Amino acid sequence: MIFKKKIGAFTVFVKDNNSIYEKALNDFLSGRMNILKLLRSEDETKVWLIDTEKGPMVLKLFVPKHQKFERILKSLIKKDYYQSLIYKTDNAISHGATMINDIYLLAQRKICNYAYVHIILMEYIDGTQIINLEPISDELKSEIKVVLEQLHTYDMVSGAPHKENTMVTKDGVKFIDLSGKRCTCVSRAKDRMELERYLGIKNLKKDWGYYVYISIKNTRNSIRNIRKKLGLRRR
CATH class of the missing domain: 3.30.200.20 (Phosphorylase Kinase; domain 1)
Structure with a gap:
């Protein structure tokens, strides 16, 4: 409590x-x-x-x-x-x-x-960061994917499941430095896509949260590019 x-x-x-x-x-x-x-x-x-x-x-x-x-x-x-x-x-x-x-x-x-x-x-957490275990084996990738799905069942998201925030311990895979953001279908999709981006764990679940996340990401990239062209943002 x-x-x-x-x-x-x-x-x-x-x-x-x-x-x-x-x-x-x-x-x-x-x-x-x-x-x-x-x-x-x-x-x-x-x-x-x-x-x-x-x-x-x-x-x-x-x-x-x-x-x-x-x-x-x-x-x-x-x-x-x-x-x-x-x-x-x-x-x-x-x-x-x-x-x-x-x-x-x-x-x-x-x-x-x-x-x-x-x-x-x-x-x-006494363990080893994934960044120190490269290349990541297929077996470890499968375990990371399962553990992330388990995390989501507790109404939590990682927010940044990259190599520094994913640990291998004697008790299995653990995520550190978690996000306090709401666990929505979009934030869960973001977690899965960041596993793909940072750890090479392919996302196979393409629900509507995935499509909303991709749409938001593309819109932000477009706005960023426009700002660059207008000189409103340093390259």
Whole structure:
């Protein structure tokens, strides 16, 4: 169960009201975090592997700096992406999902409904990224396809099932860094098409969600090309 509370200036969502997860947050905020490894460092996103009382966990800091106006507008009409993700993840795992990593805590600083700082504490998955297992065997491709279909039955989508977000573990294939977006026929089709694009796993299901996704993608590409020709977008 996810509990919501205020900790200082942060709105915090914590799994099972566990004090260990809150301590990990406080250690991060006070500069006492025990860092084992820097996993990712980009302009908006930092990800660390940290040591906690419950063993290694992953802590992600996301501070959006681009498309702020668009994000503010979306916050007025859409549910918060990360809030949706922590609740969806908790629900899926409580119903037996084993192909995803758990999310233990989400802390956000907000102005109204717009969150401008996100801190996410997640389960560490001990495994090998698909990118390090190339070429991908047909047997592994089949397993990935089946596991993605299972993920969809829990009302969740990957959103980006590429080589860095697909792991092989001793317990089988797992997807990490999932999407908090709605699991619709279009978002499921997008997952399948991205498996084809990034992992070479051919999509054989062409339902109406597939055709809507292709139509949206083609429209966006056309708009992008027009903007380039008009000099509104750098090549």
